[in-house]
Amino acid sequence: MIPIISVVGRSNSGKTTYLEKLITECKRRGYKVAVIKHHHNDFDIDKPGKDTWRHAEAGADVVCLASPHKMAMIKKTDQELSLDQVVSYIDNVDIIFTEGYKQETKCKIEVYRQGNINAPLGVKPELLAVVSDTVVYETIPHFALDDPSAMADFLEEKVLNK
Numbered sequence: 001m002i003p004i005i006s007v008v009g010r011s012n013s014g015k016t017t018y019l020e021k022l023i024t025e026c027k028r029r030g031y032k033v034a035v036i037k038h039h040h041n042d043f044d045i046d047k048p049g050k051d052t053w054r055h056a057e058a059g060a061d062v063v064c065l066a067s068p069h070k071m072a073m074i075k076k077t078d079q080e081l082s083l084d085q086v087v088s089y090i091d092n093v094d095i096i097f098t099e100g101y102k103q104e105t106k107c108k109i110e111v112y113r114q115g116n117i118n119a120p121l122g123v124k125p126e127l128l129a130v131v132s133d134t135v136v137y138e139t140i141p142h143f144a145l146d147d148p149s150a151m152a153d154f155l156e157e158k159v160l161n162k
Contacts, residue, residue, distance in 0.1 A: 008111070110127060129154060
């Protein structure tokens with residue numbers, strides 16, 4: 001089973017920036033990485049007028065775009081898919097990071113900045129570690145915002161077992 005780690009935190013806490021650093025470090029170590037970004041609203045990745053957009057507009061429920069180096073799939077859904085349902089489409093990776101999905105019970109890394117006006121999310125059983133410019137919880141491992149290497153070491157020991 002592919003390990004899933006959700007990077008969570010309040011709005012503007014630096015989740016995306018930290019996740020970029022962590023992905024880069026994991027790739028440097030030779031891992032294959034997938035990322036799922038949760039979005040609360042509808043979104044569009046297709047461009048109006050393009051072939052795939054036209055196929056979807058014509059009523060296709062699933063549209064795939066494939067090239068020698070990438071593949072994208074757009075699938076219409078009647079309701080939001082669970083994280084596990086989205087994960088079922090991913091294979092051939094060593095780890096899956098999500099940005100968001102704080103309500104799911106997957107392992108989590110919380111990103112928190114001391115200057116954020118909102119309080120941290122709070123300790124939950126699935127909280128694996130905190131990335132912050134200050135110690136947030138005494139009982140949870142803490143990592144610096146600018147040191148993804150230490151987090152990658154931790155994930156190798158606790159999750160990846162490489």
